[in-house]
Amino acid sequence: MSNAEASTAIPSSLTITAPDRAALVSSSTKLLEDAKAIVIDSNDMLEIANDELAAIKGKWKALETQRDSLVRPLNDTVRAINTMFRGPMDVLVQGEQIIKSAMLTYTTEQERKALEERRRLEREAEERRLQAEKEAAEAREKLEEAAATGSDQEVAVAQAQVIEAEQAASTSLAPIHYVAAAPRLSGTSVRKTWKARLPETDDDKLKALAFIVANPQFLHLVEFSQSECNKLASAMKANMKIDGIVAYQDSGITARAR
Structure with missing residues (x-):
């Protein structure tokens, strides 16, 4: 077995002997009570306090050693499990990022094209509106001229042209129907978030x-x-x-x- 295989080996079973919690608490509490009872009012008491401090540190070190002996097998097992799954999961993350990148590239391009198409439609609609308003204004001018100098038939024709031109102008104000940039996908959406780029120089x-x-x-x-x-x-x-x-x-x- 290689070192890599040995480091990722997961034990089939793991047995841990739980320590006596009451004994742990009792021994630590005794040292805490002794610490509370110390009053440093002389050099002798300073020496006693120093010895008591060393005892507390010694007890803490012993408990840490015992704790580590219980935790280490668990940590080693967790580390081995994480190592075993990390490779396959990283591969899946790479696949996810590849597909997301391709989808984002496509949808971004479709949005660009849709925006261009929207602007084209709006530009054409504005041109039609201006042209329709111009034709309506010209028709009204002709009606005024016909009313002033023309015959009844010429006035009737001019009135019909005004009605037709004004209807065309009204139609030019109809809302524009835009085509969606990209189809909606089940369970997937494009999320856009504004972020700030921090100063670098x-x-x-x-x-x-x-x-x-x-x-x-x-x-x-x-x-x-x-x-x-x-x-x-x-x-x-x-x-x-x-x-x-x-x-x-x-x-x-x-x-x-x-």
Whole structure:
């Protein structure tokens, strides 16, 4: 069996002996009560506290070792299961992404074509509307001329032309029927989400910061890095002088188990 096969082997059965919970709680609680009872008011009591601290650390280390011995087989088994399934599932994810990419490319192109067609139809409809309005206006002018100098027959013909031209103008205002860009698919839809591209260059970052300074309502977009500030404080200590950021010294006690 290769190392890879051995690392992904899943045991057919797994037996874990549960520890005595009452004993775990009792021993830890006893050390906690002893810690609460300590009052450090002399060097001798400081030494006693130090010994008690070492005892607590020792007990914690023993419990951690026991816990790890119980958890490790479970973690190894979970890791082996995840490793066994990861390959096939990754292959399926690749297939999913390939199909999604092809579908998105197609639907995006269809939407582009549909938008072009929509604009063409709107452009033609606007041209027809303008032409119909122009013809209606010309027909009304002819009617006015006929009414002023023409015969009754000429007036009747001009009136009919006005009615026909105005009906054509009214028809040109009818709604346009658009063709769908792509058919709706069962269980699948194209989701469009607006996202923001963060500034990458120093110049873009300065521009964004300048805008935020001028518009404080966007101050929540600025995030300070705690780790980077800690590094700077560790390097500069009390000499770190940045408005709004304070370097301070945090104290603590480290102890080893004995």
